[in-house]
Amino acid sequence: xxxxxxxxxxxxxxxxxxxxxxxxxxxxxxxxxxxxxxxxxxxxxxxxxxxxxxxxxxxxxxxxxxxxxxxxxxxxxxxxxxxxxxxxxxxxxxxxxxxxxxxxxxxxxxxxxxxxxxxxxxxxxxxxxxxxxxxxxxxxxxxxxxxxxxxxxxxxxxxxxxxxxxxxxxxxxxxxxxxxxxxxxxxxxxxxxxxxxxxxxxxxxxxxxxxxxxxxxxxxxxxxxxxxxxxxxxxxxxxxxxxxxxxxxxxxxxxxxxxxxxxxxxxxxxxxxxxxxxxxxxxxxxxxxxxxxxxxxxxxxxxxxxxxxxxxxxxxxxxxxxxxxxxxxxxxxxxxxxxxxxxxxxxxxxxxxxxxxxxxxxxxxxxxxxxxxxxxxxxxxxxxxxxxxxxxxxxxxxxxxxxxxxxxxxxxxxxxxxxxxxxxxxxxxxxxxxxxxxxxxxxxxxxxxxxxxxx
Numbered sequence: 001x002x003x004x005x006x007x008x009x010x011x012x013x014x015x016x017x018x019x020x021x022x023x024x025x026x027x028x029x030x031x032x033x034x035x036x037x038x039x040x041x042x043x044x045x046x047x048x049x050x051x052x053x054x055x056x057x058x059x060x061x062x063x064x065x066x067x068x069x070x071x072x073x074x075x076x077x078x079x080x081x082x083x084x085x086x087x088x089x090x091x092x093x094x095x096x097x098x099x100x101x102x103x104x105x106x107x108x109x110x111x112x113x114x115x116x117x118x119x120x121x122x123x124x125x126x127x128x129x130x131x132x133x134x135x136x137x138x139x140x141x142x143x144x145x146x147x148x149x150x151x152x153x154x155x156x157x158x159x160x161x162x163x164x165x166x167x168x169x170x171x172x173x174x175x176x177x178x179x180x181x182x183x184x185x186x187x188x189x190x191x192x193x194x195x196x197x198x199x200x201x202x203x204x205x206x207x208x209x210x211x212x213x214x215x216x217x218x219x220x221x222x223x224x225x226x227x228x229x230x231x232x233x234x235x236x237x238x239x240x241x242x243x244x245x246x247x248x249x250x251x252x253x254x255x256x257x258x259x260x261x262x263x264x265x266x267x268x269x270x271x272x273x274x275x276x277x278x279x280x281x282x283x284x285x286x287x288x289x290x291x292x293x294x295x296x297x298x299x300x301x302x303x304x305x306x307x308x309x310x311x312x313x314x315x316x317x318x319x320x321x322x323x324x325x326x327x328x329x330x331x332x333x334x335x336x337x338x339x340x341x342x343x344x345x346x347x348x349x350x351x352x353x354x355x356x357x358x359x360x361x362x363x364x365x366x367x368x369x370x371x372x373x374x375x376x377x378x379x380x381x382x383x384x385x386x387x388x389x390x391x392x393x394x395x396x397x398x399x400x401x402x403x404x405x406x407x408x409x410x411x412x413x414x415x416x417x418x419x420x421x422x423x424x425x426x427x428x429x430x431x432x433x434x435x436x437x438x439x440x441x442x443x444x445x446x447x448x449x450x451x452x453x454x455x
Contacts, residue, residue: 012034012035012036012056012057012130013035013036013038013053013054013055013056014030014035014036014037014038014055014057014058014059014126015038015040015046015049015050015053015055015057015058015059015083016030016037016038016039016040016058016059017040017043017046017058017059017060017061018039018040018041018061018064019041019042019043019061019064019065019069020061020064021041022064023061023064023088024113024114024115025039026059026088026115026122027039029115029119029122030059030122030123030126033119033123035126038053038055043069043072043073043076046058046076047076050080055083056082056083056084056129056130056133056134057083057084057085057086057126057129057130057133058080058083058084058085058086059085059086059088059126060073060085060086060087060088060107061088061089062087062088062089062093062099062102062103062110063088063089063090063093063099065099067098070098070102073102074102074105074106074345074346077106077107077346078106078340078346082133083133084108084129084130084132084133085106085107085108085129086107086108086109086110086111086125086126086129087102087103087107087109087110087111088110088111088113089103089110089111089112089113090112090113090114091112091113094110094112104447105346105348105384106346108128108129108132109125109128109129111125150183150186150187150190151327151330151331151334152324152327152330152331153326153327153330154324154325154326154327156319156323156324157319157324157327160187160316160317160318160319163316164187164190164191164194164316165194167191167314167316168190168191168192168193168194168195169194169195169196170314171195171196171285172285172313172314173266173285173286173287173288173310173311173312173313173314174188174191174285174286174287174288174313174314174315174316175251175287175288175289175290175294175311175312175313175314175315175316176188176287176288176289176290176315176316176317176318177289177290177291177294177315177316177317177318178289178291178317178318178319178320179291179318179320179366180291180365180366180368181365181366181367181368181369182318182319182320182321182366182367183318183366183367184249184289184291184318185204185247185249185289187289187316187318188202188204188245188247188249188287188289189202189247191245191287191316192244192245192247192285192287195245195285197243197244197245197284197285199243199244200241200242200243200244200245200284201240201241201242201243201244201245202241202244202245202247203237203240203241203244203245203246203247203284204247204249205218205219205237205246205247205248205249206249206250207248207249207250207251207253207254208249208250208253209250212255215254215255215258216258216261216274217234217236217274218236218237219236219237219238219258219261219262220236220238220239220261220271220272220273220274221233221234221235221236221238221239221271221273221274222234222236222273222274222275222276223273223274223275223276224275225275226273226274226275226276227274227275230275233273234273236271236273238265238271238282238284239271239273239280239282241282241284242282242283242284243283243284244284244285245284245285245286245287246284246285246286246287247287247288247289248262248286248287248288248289249288249289250289250290250291251288251289251290251294251311252290252291252292252294252297252302252303256302256303256304259303259304259307260304260307262307263304263306263307263310265282266286266307266310266311267310269281269282269283270282286311288311294308294311294312295308320363320366321363321366321367321369321370322362322363325359328358328359328363328370329355329358329359331367331370332350332355332358332370332374333349333350335370335371335374335375336349336350336374336378336386339371339374339375339378340378342375342378342379343378343379343381346384347378347381347384347385347386348384348385349385349386350385350386351385351386351387351388351449351450352407352410352449353387353388354385354386354387354388354390354391354393356407357388357391357393357394357396358391358393360396361393361396373391373392373393374386374391376390376391376392377390377391377392383450384450385450387450413445413449414449414451416435417431417435417442417445417446417449417451418451420434420435421451421453426453427453428442428443428446428453431453
C-alpha cells in the first residue's frame with residue numbers, strides 16, 4: 001500500500017485557502033510533514049492557482065469566509081470536485097447552520113481548531129483526503145468510453161468496442177442495427193474516427209427526416225436549372241463526403257425509387273447530379289444505420305435485397321439498455337456529472353432508491369431516455385440527492401429486483417423510520433425514543449436516507 005505520509009510527489013501538492021491573516025497559519029507545519037503547500041488569500045486567488053497547478057487536496061479555513069463569500073466558495077468546491085476538500089473550523093463555528101451545510105455538502109472531512117498538539121491528527125486527515133482523491137480518480141478511469149461518450153463496462157459493450165476496432169480498418173460498408181436511442185450515430189462516428197478516412201469529413205444524413213421529393217437532390221446534388229428554383233449548382237451529401245465517411249441514418253426509410261440510385265453508387269463509386277449527365281467519382285465510405293429489421297423489410301418488398309447485401313458487409317449491433325444492466329448506474333453517474341451544471345446548485349448524486357428504480361426500469365427509450373430523465377431530475381430535484389420522483393420513475397416497482405441481504409435490511413430500516421416520523425409528526429426526539437435509538441444515531445440515519453425531520 002502506498003505510504004500517504006511519505007515524500008512529496010505531484011499528487012501531494014496542497015491548496016491552502018486562508019482567507020484571513022488573523023487565522024492560524026498552518027502552512028509551515030503541513031510543509032514539514034511532506035506536503036507542497038500553496039497558500040491562497042481569497043477565492044479569486046484560489047481559482048488562479050487552480051488554473052495553473054494540479055492539486056488533489058484542498059484545505060480551507062471555512063470560519064474565515066464571510067457570509068457573502070459562501071456562494072462563491074460553493075461554486076469553487078462544486079466545479080473542482082476532483083479535489084478532496086478538508087475544512088478547518090473552530091468548535092463554535094460548527095454550530096452555525098450555514099457552515100455545517102457547506103461542510104456536509106462539499107468536504108470529505110473537517111478538523112477542529114485550534115491545532116495545539118494535534119498536528120499528527122491534521123496530517124492523518126489530509127492523508128485520508130489524499131487517499132479519497134486517489135480512489136475517486138481511479139473510479140473515473142474505470143469508466144470506459146470514447147471521445148463520443150460511448151459509456152459502458154458491460155460484456156455487451158466491451159464486445160462492441162472490440163468489434164468497432166476490427167471493422168474500422170476495413171474499407172467496406174458498415175450496417176449498424178439497434179433500437180432507437182441506443183447510440184447508433186455514436187458507433188458510426190467511432191468507426192470513422194478509427195478508420196483510414198478519419199482525416200476526411202463525417203457527413204450524417206437522416207434519411208427518415210427528408211421529404212421524398214428532396215431526398216434525391218439532397219443526396220446527389222443538382223445542376224443549375226435542373227428544376228424550378230435551382231439557380232446554381234449544389235453539391236449533394238454524398239459528394240461532400242469525399243475522402244471521408246457518409247453516415248445514412250434510418251436507411252430503412254429510404255423510398256424504393258431512390259434505393260436503386262444508392263445501389264449504383266455502392267457498386268460503381270460514381271454519382272450523377274440531378275439534371276446532369278456527367279458521372280462523378282466519389283471515394284467515401286458508407287456507414288448505414290436502421291432500427292428496423294431490413295431482412296424482414298426485404299421479405300415484405302419494402303427494401304431492395306441487392307442493396308441490403310451491399311450495405312450489410314460488416315454489421316455492428318447496438319445493444320438496448322435493458323440488456324446491459326451493469327451500465328445503468330455507470331451511465332447515470334456519467335450523465336449526472338456531465339449535466340450537473342444545469343441544476344444551478346450543488347446536488348450530490350442519486351439516492352439508493354433512485355438507483356434501484358433505474359435498474360428495474362425497462363428503458364424503452366434506451367440511452368436517449370436516460371439522458372432526458374437525468375437532465376430533468378437535475379432541474380426538478382429539491383433535495384441534496386435525486387429521488388425516483390425527480391426521475392419520473394416513482395411508479396417503478398422495485399420488488400422484482402434481486403436484492404442483497406444488506407439492501408433488504410436498509411430498505412426495511414428506511415421504511416420503519418419513515419413510518420415512525422409520520423406517527424410522531426416529524427419530531428426527532430419522540431421518533432428516536434420510539435425506535436430505541438439516540439438522537440445522534442437517528443440524525444445519522446436521516447442523513448443516510450435523505451429524510452427530513454424537525455429538530
